[in-house]
Amino acid sequence: MSRSPRRPSPAPASAPRGAGQVRIIGGRWRGTKLAVQDRPGLRPSSDRVRETLFNWLMPALPGARVLDLFAGTGVLGLEALSRGATHAVLVERDPGLAAALREAVAKLSAPAEVHAADALAWLGGRGGAFDLVFLDPPFADGLWEQAIDSLRNHLAPGAWIYVESPVGTAPRVPAGWTLHREGSSRDVRFAVYRTPAGQGAATLRPDDSPATTE
Template sequence: MSRPPRSSRPVSRRPAHGGEGQVRIIGGRWRNTRLQVPQAEGLRPTSDRVRETLFNWLMPRLPGARVLDLFAGSGALGLEAVSRGAASAQLVERDPALVAALRGVVERLGAGDQVQVAAGDALRWLETAAPMRADIVFMDPPFAAGLWAQVYERLPRHLAEDAWLYVEAPAGAAPLPPADWRLHREGGTREVGYALYRRAAATLRGDLNATPSA
């Protein structure tokens, strides 16, 4: 697939729709909790419909999972994961207003023992933070910045052996991950393509251990 042009500006993810708004957690113990979305360049919260699809795919893997939400934005993905049973989530966000909003909602939910918010550039965080062995990674960078390949390069030290990776990208221009990832499911809207991958070694081991069909 073709890759979007790169930019040197690793700003907060997702194109803004203009003005402050809200998204909601759609499932689990925090269901219907509203998350404030400050106006910010590069912010485009994942839609309810796409998140519902994603978490249906992930449901068997969520209980007890360690989650890494890069370019966290509104926090809808990482917080949704914990709401639905993940053990913990590390949210990484650069924009100060979004960081403040994330920390506010974590405090409001009383989730400080499960959800950590790191303020800073996601690429730098991947390079300098202690390895966390994440079971599930959400990767939805600002489309204009074209950061997918740079994240792929820096991600392995933070992954569990059988990790899952969710990627969003412009429709028709989704950059493929390295060969050590295998596609599990994919979908799309008019503007956005999304896909869920699993590390290839875990996929192959599962295939080898599967019971042969009759």
């Protein structure tokens, strides 16, 4: 396991006995550890997948407004903030996980809101446009397409959407979304899409070549 970076980092959120940890791997909070509680379906994206993902997204992050649905540990949304996003909304229905998210946000003094709510219900009752959305629901629930359909009124022009799903599975996306990059690990497929170009925060260059991690 990697040790903490040379420079000090904020204290991690407390983990229950026996729980794991996941770390922020880049930016101002690099090395900060977040608790991974024992919950069905909770499966934080691996360091390797996140390293690839945030290399793809690096030019898009400064100033971006981020939505992390099915937030779990919050590592995707908090990593985006660590690397320059302006604000994040973290949505998580499990009360214990939402409480841990609030603790982490408070310890980091992160510019983030935590909503203890079902992701689909939250989307149905809220407005607002986001430049970057992380969509990584529990695989067993099969909620990708419902969530994607519900995102239509929550995306800034030219928004970027990250979708993680079981390897070999590519959820249906709306007409007009462009696949920017995709890759896979042993267990997951991960992909970044873009909505029709416009006034969004992203400045990524077009690149249709796939990337794969082992």
